Amino acid sequence: MSDVTGKVLKHGEQTRTMHWVHLVCFIILGLTGIGFYFDVMGISNLFGGPANASLVHRWAGLVFTAGPAIYILLNFERFSKFADTISTFTKDDVGWLKTMGGYIPFLKTEEIPPQDKYNAGQKLLGGLIIVGCLLMILTGFPMWLWRHLVPPAFLAVCYSVHFWVAVILILAIAGHFFLAAIHPKSRVEFSSMMLDGYIDAEISAHHNEKWFAELEKSQ
Amino acid sequence: MSFFKEKSVFTRRQFVKGSGMLVAAAVLTGVFAKFGFDAFAASDDYIEKRIAGMYSLDESMAIRKSHENPEIIQIYKEYLSPGEVKPVSEKAHHLLHTRYGKDIPDLMEHLKHDPTEAA
Numbered sequence: 001m002s003d004v005t006g007k008v009l010k011h012g013e014q015t016r017t018m019h020w021v022h023l024v025c026f027i028i029l030g031l032t033g034i035g036f037y038f039d040v041m042g043i044s045n046l047f048g049g050p051a052n053a054s055l056v057h058r059w060a061g062l063v064f065t066a067g068p069a070i071y072i073l074l075n076f077e078r079f080s081k082f083a084d085t086i087s088t089f090t091k092d093d094v095g096w097l098k099t100m101g102g103y104i105p106f107l108k109t110e111e112i113p114p115q116d117k118y119n120a121g122q123k124l125l126g127g128l129i130i131v132g133c134l135l136m137i138l139t140g141f142p143m144w145l146w147r148h149l150v151p152p153a154f155l156a157v158c159y160s161v162h163f164w165v166a167v168i169l170i171l172a173i174a175g176h177f178f179l180a181a182i183h184p185k186s187r188v189e190f191s192s193m194m195l196d197g198y199i200d201a202e203i204s205a206h207h208n209e210k211w212f213a214e215l216e217k218s219q
Numbered sequence: 220m221s222f223f224k225e226k227s228v229f230t231r232r233q234f235v236k237g238s239g240m241l242v243a244a245a246v247l248t249g250v251f252a253k254f255g256f257d258a259f260a261a262s263d264d265y266i267e268k269r270i271a272g273m274y275s276l277d278e279s280m281a282i283r284k285s286h287e288n289p290e291i292i293q294i295y296k297e298y299l300s301p302g303e304v305k306p307v308s309e310k311a312h313h314l315l316h317t318r319y320g321k322d323i324p325d326l327m328e329h330l331k332h333d334p335t336e337a338a
Contacts, residue, residue, distance in 0.1 A: 006221035077229045080237025087236055134244055138251045151262035154255055215223045
């Protein structure tokens with residue numbers, strides 16, 4: 001760790017709000033989806049039975065779509081910076097992936113390459129979430145609004161894609177939650193995204209060395 | 220305590236990547252919508268061909284209406300309504316109309332008492 005002191009504003013207010021909206025929607029969508037796909041009455045009943053769970057799923061899906069859409073429209077600059085960061089892969093990112101950032105116990109490493117505002121794993125997750133959410137939205141609305149119009153074969157494709165992308169996203173988000181909220185090396189990130197947006201400069205200088213160096217230079 | 224905050228510098232590279240991602244999302248939406256519309260058109264095409272096939276098959280039949288079928292007329296005259304052609308006669312109703320769903324238990328009970336009656 002370095003001897004840097006102070007706080008870094010890592011996530012702005014609107015980003016945190018969007019993350020909260022998406023998180024709540026994702027949990028509702030995941031629970032209701034599992035409830036009526038696997039016919040788990042205990043889960044469906046939390047939402048007033050299978051019919052109501054289905055309604056909650058659809059309207060939560062609408063918020064799940066509108067939330068990021070409004071965020072991108074109102075914060076295009078912030079979104080573009082995020083897009084730039086997660087789509088930029090350098091040899092440092094490859095180095096991080098080779099060692100998995102030191103998070104995997106049996107992948108011991110001496111030196112973890114310096115990272116941007118998001119490390120290589122977070123970059124991959126960002127891309128996965130954007131593509132995954134887009135697929136969920138694209139397959140979800142025909143299943144809701146045009147189910148009586150589109151051919152059954154097309155609807156079957158929508159159901160399969162929707163299900164398997166949901167499985168991948170739930171597993172990815174479970175990993176994201178573990179690393180961001182539970183793992184001792186990185187759980188400091190939790191309060192940064194979920195509460196006030198700030199993180200200790202010392203931690204940022206260690207985990208996001210390249211980004212922090214730019215911040216220091218620009219102050 | 221010092222506070223660090225990102226400066227609002229919006230580079231061309233960031234703009235291009237942000238826009239590019241939105242364009243890519245729009246293209247993916249378009250491709251998916253085209254897939255949906257194509258599937259819809261193919262389905263419509265199949266249904267129209269199927270309708271045309273059914274009509275053409277029907278037109279090629281010598282007997283196209285069941286009530287003009289000599290065999291049906293003969294069955295009515297000789298058995299279902301002896302001496303006349305009376306569709307939905309009592310016997311025709313019992314022999315030709317079936318029951319299903321919640322009426323099945325009643326039918327099973329009925330057949331136990333009168334197994335010679337088919338339906």
